[in-house]
Amino acid sequence: MLSERELSAAIGSTAYGPDGEKIGTVEHFFTDDRTGAATWVAVSTGLFGTRHSVVPAADATLTEGSVRLPVTRDAVRAAPAVPDQHLAPEDEALLRRHYGLDAIPDAGPDAGPAPVTGDDATRDLSLPPQGAPAARHDTVAVDRAAAAVPPATADRTDGAMTRSEEQLRVTLQRHPAKRVRVVKYVVTEEVTVTVPVRREEIRVEELPLDADTAAPSVRTGTGTGLPEVIVLHAERPVVTTEVVPVERVLLRTEVVTEHVQVRDTVRRERVDVDTDGVAAPRT
Template identity: 40%
Template sequence: MISNDNLDQLTTGKGTVYTTDGEKLGSIGELYVDDTTGQPSWVTVNTGLFGTKETFVPLQDASIDGNDLRVPYDKALVKAAPSVERDGHLSPAEEEELYRHYSVHGTTATTTETTTETTSQASTGTTAGTRDAVGHDTSGPTTDEAMTRSKEELRVGTEKREVGRARLRKHVVTENVSTTVPVSHEEVRVEREPITDANRGNAYDGPAISEEEHEVVLTAERPVVEKEAVPVERVRLDKETVTEQHTVNEQVREERIDTDTDGTAR
């Protein structure tokens, strides 16, 4: 049970509320104390998208863990708790409804720790500077002369989450490359020339009749292949942000007030 002795351990707005199984419910909002005993009895938990919803959770059987709270209720039960306006005070009807939801027994009204001065006026249904209520509430204690109409407003935001990863990977492929290169080779050709005055001396040089061999070296070109690795480009990964319109469809509730007149009332 949370008491005033260890209340200063909790940091409102910075501490976190967890289930006994360690599941996070949300951050600590406001602490509400009992009107009679002055002991803490309720805490509001900031839940919903961006912590825009505050849900009441009883502090019975709750324990303090540093700046955090641990309560014996699962997340589904807390999220399904009745919606109660956080106005600094719980009416008996609101508190009874919350007790029934959490299956906790209790009957006393509570007020938030930061607004204890004004709760005595709120609990009697009158506030300084306002006129007396006309008629009375049939659903519970009379509060004031008016009924509050509320509606839900849709707040939509965005969050970043990982949807995938991209990476570069280099591998080697082999392909055939065909190219044409000119090659040349030497072929033997027999040339005959008649005996003239210009070559007559060479013709009569040597024996008149003999055996003789004459050799000529023939050459030919052949293709020679060499391979060299050369850089051709640089490849890197980069990111760009693309914005697109996404339609969100959600149901919101709105209260409407009807007037019902019985008998001959004017």
Template identity: 40%
Template sequence: MITREQIPTVLDHPVHDTDGTKIGDAKHVFLDDATGRPEWVSVKTGLFGTSESFVPIHDASIVEDHLEVPYAKDTVKDAPNVDVDAGGHLSEEEEHRLYEHYGIDWDAAWQQADRPGDAGRAHTGTSGDVGPRETTGTPGTPGTRAGTPGTRAGTDDAMTRSEERMTVGTERHEAGRARLRKYVVTEEVQQTVPVRHEEVRVEREPITDENRDAALSGPEISEAEHEVTLHEERPVAQTETVPVERVRMSTEERTDEETVRGRVRKERIEAEGTEDAQGTDQRRRDE
């Protein structure tokens, strides 16, 4: 259980769930009207801390430099949205919805809280700093938010005006995948090559003085054969593998511009009830 003395150790420090996963950062601690004990902690969640979820602090514990709550991260992020008013007060209906979300028995929690008599169930106050605070008030009525100007002992007569600023950043996501894949295809190719072959040609020559001796060298009349072998060329195809190119993939980064729109809240301060010398109401609005 977190005590009021430990509140400075909790504020603006990480909040982890039961698995040790960071949920966000603690921004405010809400105190019980009747007992003054820390009851709820608001956790800034979301990409830029734009959401604020409430989680019970009763069973939380401080571990090293962070607050550990006995709830899963998704459970905390899905908690009912509670819009705390300027007084920093949780209504009974809002608190009831939070109890139901976290599976806490409303009546049992009320009995165990050691509240005086039949005082109403009103929880209020956020702790933005430490020091004297007005946190109890009348049971059953909205109390005051600790750390709000005008509620601290010894505060001055000035009012602080605050506003939200939108911070835009980027995060890297996987947008797709590209791959090189090599596969084999078969193509029909055609090439013309010259081929040679031998043909028989019969040559006849008359008997002359030059070939007479060769012509009379054999028998006068006989049968004979003379054979000639013919040759021809045939096309022969074979394949060989040769490298033709190398292919690789690379990435290049390009920068585009996108417009991000959001809503931010600003506080305005105006003076009411002041009159000038002519009796007209003077109202000054701080823009």
């Protein structure tokens, strides 16, 4: 039995028989009204896919993208023509007779009819024409979108089809990107500082003889009144370095948001009308 995920993946795939012969292309499935299990599948056959046949899907399997059906290609080609959107009880009984699925196990001579409870109490269980066995349930055609949802929400409108498409869903997952370690190192750079320096120079001052200026008392070594040696002083820069604290560094993390484009391939269903040409009558 195909799961809901396999039902959705099987739409549009190629159907093969038990002997490996190609039967056709899977169009949609018919599910049980009560259990939601896929019971029949509509397959397009023929050279251009213009013929539509309904095939049992209870034992169908999905293998490597293709559907394996438990019937041969000849049995599918000889299947009776029934509506490919909704199966009535008499249509299902006709198909079961064709594929040999209408055998009812012998419950013994004393076995009476099965009790009818719940929704089956209001279901029409009368025998179809020509003495065919009663249909166990009604079936409804579902497309790819309906196969992926529970049976209670499947589209059951006759003559209608639900078109579905895939939408891109992006989720975010947090993962470690990098490790950060704090280290302190010394950077050497050249610094130029301009400082003023002073030096002493000799300057000669001439004063009048009658100027009331107290002459500095200097010691003379000769009779000229001038010192023998004058020492001139000058300043020179002395460079030293000192380590002083200048700032404090704090560590913290912050979230930076950026926009990233995500690209992927999505599929969507398209609905086309397949019209069979009918030749005009010759007169």
